[in-house]
Amino acid sequence: MKRFLLFAFSLLTCYHCFAQHADESANTKQLQVFQDSLADLGKAMVNKEAGPERINANYQFIKALVTALKVPNSYNFPFDSVKAVTIVNSPDNTFRIISWHVTNDDDSYRFYGAIQMNTNGALHLIPLEDYSPLLKNPEDSVVDNRKWYGAQYYKIIKVAAEKPYYVMLGWKGYTADATKKVIEVLSFNQKGAAVFGMPVFDNKKGQKRIIFEYTRQASMLLKYIPEQHLIVFDHLSPPDNKYKNRPEMYGPDLTYDGLRLKNGRWEFVQDMDMRNVPSEQDNNYIDPKKSADSIKMTGQ
Known part of the structure; x- marks a missing residue:
């Protein structure tokens, strides 16, 4: 009987771990999709020449960001492709x-x-x-x-x-x-x-x-x-x-x-x-006007 209970417990534990891993994987894929959209909107916030277009891209960015952050475990997602x-x-x-x-x-x-x-x-x-x-x-x-x-x-x-x-x-x-x-x-x-x-x-x-x-x-x-x-x-x-x-x-x-x-x-x-x-330097934020070629994020 003890062996059976231990076996059943092991199965339940493995199932729980598998389900948890599957959920985390699904969350990560969802966040990666959001990241792609945020990266594009971020480029628009920086590169659009007209002020209203930049502002509109920013409002869309905010809505998309809040939606993305509602995904479970979003805190651990770096969004490192969103350069803006x-x-x-x-x-x-x-x-x-x-x-x-x-x-x-x-x-x-x-x-x-x-x-x-x-x-x-x-x-x-x-x-x-x-x-x-x-x-x-x-x-x-x-x-x-x-x-x-x-x-x-x-x-x-x-x-x-x-x-x-x-x-x-x-x-x-x-x-x-x-x-x-x-x-x-x-x-x-x-x-x-x-x-x-x-x-x-x-x-x-x-x-x-x-x-x-x-x-x-x-x-x-x-x-x-x-x-x-x-x-x-x-x-x-x-x-x-x-x-x-x-x-x-x-x-x-x-x-x-x-x-x-x-x-x-x-x-x-x-x-x-x-x-x-x-002598090590912090990754200090640089005025975008001074390094437009690298900050404009065209295709990065």
């Missing part, structure tokens, strides 16, 4: 952020995104709504997902403070003359809602997030060095003192500053010696 978006997982793998932009006809940008929580059940998606033009003091603002200071993130850093939070590095295209990068802070309240902005930077201004603005003609280094718990960035300055009130004229001056993590907070470090900084 950036997908970054948190270091503890509790969530990932999907972010992208659409270029307006005046060469400004509108950002879109969502936080997908890592759940074993139904989709938990937090949409992000770009509120940038209406934020009067973005460096001093603590906002929710409906008033997001839009950006396209390429790095997430987890900080194990008394109240854990995440620091994110992002690119934020701005105007035809200037671009921006941002150091954003993300946390979750007791109800699980996303909160952006937190006074964790020990500098004179006490910002909730740090925003860099500089000329569109320049590139700016903003990267995280995990071995040193350090965020390092170019020091930006005007080409002449008469332009000190025009950040769109600023650019790197070949010196570097940083933020070093200490006891859950970030201390400002001035005039860093870059000889002690590892």
